[in-house]
Amino acid sequence: MRASLSPAPARPGSRAALAARLWPVGLAVLSGGLLLLVALPLAGLFFTTSPRQLLAGLANPLVGPAVRVTLFTTTASLALVVACGTPLAWVIARRRTRAWRVLETALELPVVLPPAVAGVALLLAFGRRGLFGPALAAAGIGLPFTRAAVIVAESFVAAPFYLQAAVAAFRRLDPDLVLVARTLGASWSRVFFTVAIPLSRAGLAGGAAMSWARALGEFGATLMFAGNMEGRTQTLPLAIYAALESDLRTAQSLSIVLVAIAFALLVGVRAGARP
Amino acid sequence: MSALEVDVGGRAGELAIDVALRAAETPLVVVGPNGAGKTSLLMMILGAATPRRGRITLGGATLFDDEQDVDVPLERRGVGFLPQRYALFPHLDALQNVAYGIVAPSRDERRARAMDALRELDVSSLAARRPAALSAGEAQRVALARTLARRPRALLLDEPLAALDVSVRRDVRRFLADGLRAWRLPTVIVTHDRDDAAAFDGDVLVMEHGKVVQRGRLAELERRPGTDFVRQLTSGRRALPPPAP
Numbered sequence: 001m002r003a004s005l006s007p008a009p010a011r012p013g014s015r016a017a018l019a020a021r022l023w024p025v026g027l028a029v030l031s032g033g034l035l036l037l038v039a040l041p042l043a044g045l046f047f048t049t050s051p052r053q054l055l056a057g058l059a060n061p062l063v064g065p066a067v068r069v070t071l072f073t074t075t076a077s078l079a080l081v082v083a084c085g086t087p088l089a090w091v092i093a094r095r096r097t098r099a100w101r102v103l104e105t106a107l108e109l110p111v112v113l114p115p116a117v118a119g120v121a122l123l124l125a126f127g128r129r130g131l132f133g134p135a136l137a138a139a140g141i142g143l144p145f146t147r148a149a150v151i152v153a154e155s156f157v158a159a160p161f162y163l164q165a166a167v168a169a170f171r172r173l174d175p176d177l178v179l180v181a182r183t184l185g186a187s188w189s190r191v192f193f194t195v196a197i198p199l200s201r202a203g204l205a206g207g208a209a210m211s212w213a214r215a216l217g218e219f220g221a222t223l224m225f226a227g228n229m230e231g232r233t234q235t236l237p238l239a240i241y242a243a244l245e246s247d248l249r250t251a252q253s254l255s256i257v258l259v260a261i262a263f264a265l266l267v268g269v270r271a272g273a274r275p
Numbered sequence: 276m277s278a279l280e281v282d283v284g285g286r287a288g289e290l291a292i293d294v295a296l297r298a299a300e301t302p303l304v305v306v307g308p309n310g311a312g313k314t315s316l317l318m319m320i321l322g323a324a325t326p327r328r329g330r331i332t333l334g335g336a337t338l339f340d341d342e343q344d345v346d347v348p349l350e351r352r353g354v355g356f357l358p359q360r361y362a363l364f365p366h367l368d369a370l371q372n373v374a375y376g377i378v379a380p381s382r383d384e385r386r387a388r389a390m391d392a393l394r395e396l397d398v399s400s401l402a403a404r405r406p407a408a409l410s411a412g413e414a415q416r417v418a419l420a421r422t423l424a425r426r427p428r429a430l431l432l433d434e435p436l437a438a439l440d441v442s443v444r445r446d447v448r449r450f451l452a453d454g455l456r457a458w459r460l461p462t463v464i465v466t467h468d469r470d471d472a473a474a475f476d477g478d479v480l481v482m483e484h485g486k487v488v489q490r491g492r493l494a495e496l497e498r499r500p501g502t503d504f505v506r507q508l509t510s511g512r513r514a515l516p517p518p519a520p
Contacts (some may be wrong), residue, residue, distance in 0.1 A: 185351075
């Protein structure tokens with residue numbers, strides 16, 4: 001049966017035969033090219049240093065504060081995104097009207113928004129002469145170029161990753177489970193905490209990991225909205241950029257630290273998500 | 276014994292629903308083709324969908340009345356619901372599933388009452404099992420225990436036998452029919468199977484396109500089928516396709 005379905009063998013020398021012979025070569029060249037493009041920089045990052053050089057790079061005074069600022073701000077932004085994003089995702093997942101779909105799309109916008117645009121947008125919203133700047137100033141709050149600004153920038157760019165995953169996870173929930181929980185007397189909040197969240201745990205954790213990774217790598221919006229102040233707003237990506245001007249080795253050490261942190265977080269979150 | 280009385284009209288998507296029914300001493304069996312509005316009717320009785328007009332009373336208490344502006348929320352209607360695939364919480368074991376709906380002063384008492392409920396349905400040995408480790412028949416008993424443990428004042432069963440293999444269906448049907456007699460609760464059972472209607476030995480209500488097209492004892496329906504659907508149901512035994520899962 002199967003043999004009769006496959007095309008007749010091409011005549012030798014025909015165009016079809018040539019195409020058949022070139023196909024595996026083309027496949028290898030094209031896919032191999034992209035593979036190298038991704039693999040070579042990573043190889044460069046890890047294989048052009050020695051443990052000694054790595055440690056020497058880590059001794060640079062930029063490193064410690066940058067690691068602390070990064071861990072603090074990304075943890076804070078993750079907490080903010082998860083604490084506010086989980087209920088929001090639940091509401092979005094349960095509403096089917098057009099207004100909510102528009103909102104859902106709008107919330108995904110930062111995914112495609114270039115970070116530089118995000119930085120400008122944040123300044124125009126919360127900057128001194130921004131939309132809400134004067135109101136914030138009147139309340140005694142100056143957001144730009146503070147550590148809080150780093151958290152806001154990271155949350156802004158990272159939140160959509162979590163929201164998307166959380167909405168998808170909640171939509172996969174069997175509606176009968178929610179309905180039955182309600183007939184068993186559960187309030188909406190009890191359904192949310194005892195049925196929706198436990199059963200969506202894997203999806204929520206995956207979204208949190210993606211969102212955290214995005215916050216860890218945040219550069220452009222942070223630079224524009226929070227500045228690049230050592231020990232205050234200088235996160236690892238910004239420290240890498242600062243180090244690059246003087247010392248490629250320090251930049252390399254910082255990069256390896258950043259990759260290690262990101263990898264550890266991903267593995268940790270994945271392990272925690274397993275039921 | 277109290278009665279569940281329903282007279283509602285409303286919409287479910289494109290379908291206009293208009294049904295009056297009463298369930299008391301014997302279970303009321305609701306049959307009808309797919310898309311007839313049977314499940315939507317159950318949702319209205321449960322309180323998960325709002326009828327546009329009408330009245331639902333249970334044992335004299337009004338659950339819904341559009342004229343008096345009464346709409347008791349779902350979680351306070353005291354109506355037990357067994358969905359087609361039982362909807363046990365997959366992350367909880369059987370005992371925790373049953374305990375979920377029990378209100379008791381202490382954790383120990385909740386667990387004790389959940390255990391009692393499992394025992395009543397002969398499934399106390401399954402208490403520590405997660406739903407994934409239960410057969411469909413066992414899952415149904417655990418789900419029934421969970422529903423009954425809340426001491427509901429009425430029961431709604433949506434295709435209670437559809438998830439079961441033919442080999443066990445007859446036993447479960449008998450178990451369920453005996454149980455319903457013992458529990459003495461106003462019960463509405465949605466089914467597509469003539470044998471279910473026969474086993475539960477109650478009035479049959481036939482729904483098509485959101486409306487009641489015929490009602491009566493199964494024997495009467497067999498004698499005088501009002502529509503092609505009723506003729507198929509009563510003569511062809513299993514002429515109907517099983518419902519979509």
